[in-house]
Amino acid sequence: MTTAKLNKASEQLAFGGRQIRFTHSSEVLHCEMQFSVFLPPQAEHKAVPAVYWLSGLTCNDENFSAKAGAQRAAAELGLALIIPDTSPRGEDVPDDADGAFDFGLGAGFYVNATQKPWQKHYQMYDYILHELPALVEAELPLNEERAISGHSMGGHGALVIGLNNTEKYRSISAFSPVCNPTDCPWGRKAFSHYLGDDKSLWQAYDASILLRAKVSAPPILVDQGTADNFLEEQLKTQALEAANKESNNGAQIRYQEGYDHSYYFIATFIEEHLRFHAGNLSSKQNI
């Protein structure tokens, strides 16, 4: 008999489904974590596929849950949403020395840190890839079909985790992702601290480098607003476009005229992303 590892902190009805916040003790991150899940109405009587959503800098699981309006389309499409936090948490977890928003708490960058003092807790890559799916698939009505998406730092995380693990994710999408973190200020700061100075170790966490080397990537959809203040210096969408062209992977990389980096942008296009994932998730289901 297994013992439940997830503690339900709250549950609210939304669009006929269940918006639930869980807490649990993470073995990978060595701390207490919280995350949110939306279970669509269909999950009441069958196992459903899940879209993992990785949030951006400063966020926790509440931002996407409250602001994206994703539950409406997820309820229609029969998709669960799995919405983790963006870093390990707690008083024992080291933070940026100056409390900056772009490193440390709220800024795990979805890597496995190798450097002190970060390596004990900052193992977000393994948390998202292994621990969290195992937990939710053991205790919730999910099948093992997964897609992955995210915003900004989380768009980077979705692309990197998805491209490195194509057997685990049917499709990948991103809003305003950090496309080339080895070549932007946010990425260089985070990677130098979490991973150290050997830049060859950074490459496995750079979506543009990964896509360029990929022979056959899964379906990918990326949306980027043209009025996004971070586009030129931090996001480097052009690097991802170049890698896509060079590798002939056929990722859809779209510029949305006039949209910025905010949740209004995400809310506007999240339905298209969920339909994209649903198409890829259900295609195998329906055979």
Next chain:
Amino acid sequence: MTTAKLNKASEQLAFGGRQIRFTHSSEVLHCEMQFSVFLPPQAEHKAVPAVYWLSGLTCNDENFSAKAGAQRAAAELGLALIIPDTSPRGEDVPDDADGAFDFGLGAGFYVNATQKPWQKHYQMYDYILHELPALVEAELPLNEERAISGHSMGGHGALVIGLNNTEKYRSISAFSPVCNPTDCPWGRKAFSHYLGDDKSLWQAYDASILLRAKVSAPPILVDQGTADNFLEEQLKTQALEAANKESNNGAQIRYQEGYDHSYYFIATFIEEHLRFHAGNLSSKQNI
């Protein structure tokens, strides 16, 4: 030549429309105020009708803007959303002596205060009914068709302002409204301070009393969650039902099984409310 009285603090694209935050100096409230507006794509080339949204305790204009997902349906239906704050603001504005959430700042209750020290600033009824529509209709592409809606304290505000001014609002809706404030703790606290001890002066601000006396109310839609913790003590939906039955006004008062008092509830049903208002607003447009 008129001078603009509205200052644009921010503007973001959402669902093809414009989400704008304005600041202005309020003559009625004697303070600087901010509010948000969503202009649908249709407003780029014609004047559109507006749905006023009155928020609940502790909120400002950002809660509904960010969490309700209302822009999607508003963009489709060609409705502007006018989203005011819930009280006067600023250091000069008196607040609850204990900083309680249910009175003072963030809790104007949409009345015109008559008592010191509240009467100078707490004139939210006149602000919503007169000053704000005059401002936005002078400077934004709005026609003079209006509907009014709101949540909790704001549901009370929408019902009271709508029922008292049926010539100004085509339709009224509310989520989880405070239906009978003269007979609940929130209402008694607020009214005794803002309006004084003469309870006959409270009646013009009680939706159940107003609806009971109404011969021909405009179309009204009310949604109330059955899992709402405030239902029994504060919201008193049954009083509104009784008034509706007694006056034969035909308001739709619906209980939604399992929903609570949160924005997840609002997000789930806001599209139905906006379609309800659009039907009433466009009915005259199309003649």
